[in-house]
Amino acid sequence: MATTAETEAGPAPDTSSMHYSAAGVTGTASALTGSTPAVSTATGATPVVRGDGPRRVRLSVSRIDPWSAMKLGFLLAVAIGIMTVVATAVVWYVLDGMMVFDKVQDFVTQIAGEESDVDIKQFVEFGRVVSLATLLGVVNVVIITALSTIMAFLYNIVAALVGGVHLTLTDD
Numbered sequence: 001m002a003t004t005a006e007t008e009a010g011p012a013p014d015t016s017s018m019h020y021s022a023a024g025v026t027g028t029a030s031a032l033t034g035s036t037p038a039v040s041t042a043t044g045a046t047p048v049v050r051g052d053g054p055r056r057v058r059l060s061v062s063r064i065d066p067w068s069a070m071k072l073g074f075l076l077a078v079a080i081g082i083m084t085v086v087a088t089a090v091v092w093y094v095l096d097g098m099m100v101f102d103k104v105q106d107f108v109t110q111i112a113g114e115e116s117d118v119d120i121k122q123f124v125e126f127g128r129v130v131s132l133a134t135l136l137g138v139v140n141v142v143i144i145t146a147l148s149t150i151m152a153f154l155y156n157i158v159a160a161l162v163g164g165v166h167l168t169l170t171d172d
Contacts, residue, residue: 073148081137088133
């Protein structure tokens with residue numbers, strides 16, 4: 001049953017072209033079905049819109065908020081840094097379990113001779129390798145965060161010149 005607000009408002013607005021505004025971003029969405037959708041009334045009070053196929057809306061990404069890009073870049077970089085440290089620890093344990101470091105040490109000893117003081121295991125001990133992976137993760141967080149922010153600014157400049165990226169979204 002229709003409410004009084006629906007019956008007094010009159011017919012439904014034309015949905016073939018809609019104007020939107022959100023968070024300072026404005027644009028126009030228009031249907032690309034190729035024809036005007038057929039309108040029929042269910043009870044005579046509110047029209048029901050039927051389309052010939054899936055509804056398609058064409059949108060344009062005209063601006064990316066640099067603050068949002070920075071936050072997203074930071075969170076993704078932290079996740080990548082954590083994965084890097086965990087993967088480094090797993091690979092180190094696998095290589096140590098397969099005695100790869102001992103075999104490399106034996107190979108270096110055969111080449112350099114018994115009197116050499118080269119100790120490969122000293123260079124690849126677990127604490128040193130994980131510390132290096134952590135340091136690289138922190139540096140990557142700073143670099144990825146800065147690059148994502150800079151890229152958002154560059155996208156905004158280019159989008160102002162060429163109009164941004166045009167997308168067609170389909171509602172199946």
